[in-house]
Amino acid sequence: MAPGGMLLFNTDDGYLEAIIRGYRAGILSSADYANLCQCETLEDFRMQLTATDYGNFLQNEPSPLATTTIQEHARKKLVDEFRAISTQATEPLATFLDYLTYPYMIDNLILLITGTFKEKDISELIDKCHPLGLFDSMASLCIATTPEELYREIVVDTPLAPYFAECVSLDDLTALNIEIIRNTLYKAYLEDFYQYCQKLGGATAELMGLLLQFEADRRAINITMHSFGTSLRKNERESLYCNFGELHPEGIMRLARADDRSSVASIIEPYGTYRRLWSAAMDNPDKNLEDAFFEYEVYLAKQAFDQQFHYAIFYAYLRLKEQEIRNIGWIAECISQKNKSKLNKYIVVF
Template identity: 40%
Template sequence: MELSFFNVKDGYLEALVRGLRSGFLSADEYRRLAQCESIDDMKLALEETDYGMFLQDEPSPIPSTVIGQKCREKLANEFRHLRSQANYPLSKFLDFLTVEKMIDNVVGLIQGTVNKKSPQDLLGRVDPLGWFPEMKAIASMDITSGYEEIYKTLLIDTPVGPYFESFLKQVTPADSESRSMQEVASIFNETDLELMKNMLKKAWLEDFNAFCETLGGSTAEVMGHILKTNSDFRVMSVTLNSLNTMLGSSQQLGDRNLLYPSLGYLYPEGTDRIRKAWNETTVRAALEPYKPYAALFDLCAPYYSKERSGVTDIKQLKSLEDLIYEKEVELCEFAFEQQFHYGVFYSWVKLREQEIRNIVWIADMISMGRKEHTEEIVPIFRPRY
């Protein structure tokens, strides 16, 4: 049944996104970028790729931040072209991809208003994939009298409202049936913004997974594997990054454990074991039954160890985030090996985001005169032998 009807509704867009796969930078194109002597040389080299003349209106010298923003704008424009032609349920699936970026944008805007950044500066840094009109109002709000106006806007007028409501339910007493707007503002005032963002992402991830399960078929299979694996990565990342912080202390373990998604291959037994872990030894013991994750932990453990034992050159160390980027690229590449599913749309976006990180990294290394590090990227669709 799936093979019979998928192409009727979504075959054209799937073919289109598979065609966009050919636009990823090749190994030779990365080598040409790495050989550039300046950002202007990179601009010329990129003109010969799928990126084309996207920097033609930018005056020299071009900062690497501008290159990254222009790349994201190109991705957002291509994504919107796909979204404009999508029917339900693909349209809602694509909307889930934008909501993740909306969460990043909203938290970034709030942080910027706290630091008294100008609205123009804040809006110039948002991810265009997660743009929505109310962001202009958030960036212009005066928070000197509190956060009430911002959160009233977030909870009522924006696509991320349901996730903020989920966040409030987790941080307020279970018997609290109603909350005044002043109480809402007080909760947000007292919550660390990074902690808030992670809790919002957790709610989004669980919601996205539930939606993919309702789709069934190959989409549920492919996306289920990707989202479960990413959930496990999130559990490991939160745990390791909290070890040497207040969240790693016994008093704050409750706050840390709120960030763990209720899905994944670790869930529930492995997640319960990790909830009780408070140092590297107990984390490693909790991961022992899960060999792939235990091996991943062993690779990045020296990076998080205070002693850096056994490592004389810190450049040899890789954080869990570095390793996750590599693993996520593998997951998304394999999604293209199967047909008739929505996972290729998710994978194309994530692979393009990694390519943008690669381009910005190379630009940064060239700007700093450290060209020997330009090869420290995660290539996309490298040849398999």
């Protein structure tokens, strides 16, 4: 970045970058995980976490502790940190941070759509939504009692309205193919976010390009793998793949025609990163492909912190903290179930 660009970045966003780097310093280390794994009970676990950046975040929770309670409080800490950043952001960082909340909104809306089909009270479902995926007009969705009403509210009065209007029709919604709807929205979101990052240029475009290309490729592979043995037709599967990524276009076209796991392995063979991830998962009985993907995502997110004056660290921090919360939940559940043989199946972040 040119000196003038650095100065402009520091003027507008340098303070928030410094804050996020401070938050990153509080991410659990390998030594912290080793200490957590020594705990015999969740009360020990609670006490051990007080020696980390989490501090006394569980001090008001009565015993016995539940794993879900620990994860909920860890997630609340992340949400509070993210909101502290986003409320101070100016453009274009403010819009970039809005994009980071859209995946949570998509998952929340899918939860509400599913609940509407099952005739559940939407106001109760909102309590189960991820806090980062809440938005001001979500309360208006509570008045919807039919798929038609819910669709109208979504396309008129939610941040995801452009994606719904472009990609999801009322007929799609009433067909109740929820996973297709979810993946269609994610595709539209990722393509839009990728283009936005490329327009920002500089290190943000470079680093977010790598992160989002990986996300697009991971989703393409997962969609393909999960489609085997289902009613999803190949042309429908192809429509869910993003139009960018390392696998695009040749690998994507071949994935669209894949019939089984062995054909997927053959298709990704020329792509060194995915060949290594596939081999790592297939050669280790204690690891699956999703674990390998999570490990690589952590690797990419950590790399984002090696450069300065860019927005990718905000995305990377969210990804690293989400992995940390999964780790905390996994270790806590193993302790709760007294199943220490699987205790070490977490992904070290730092």
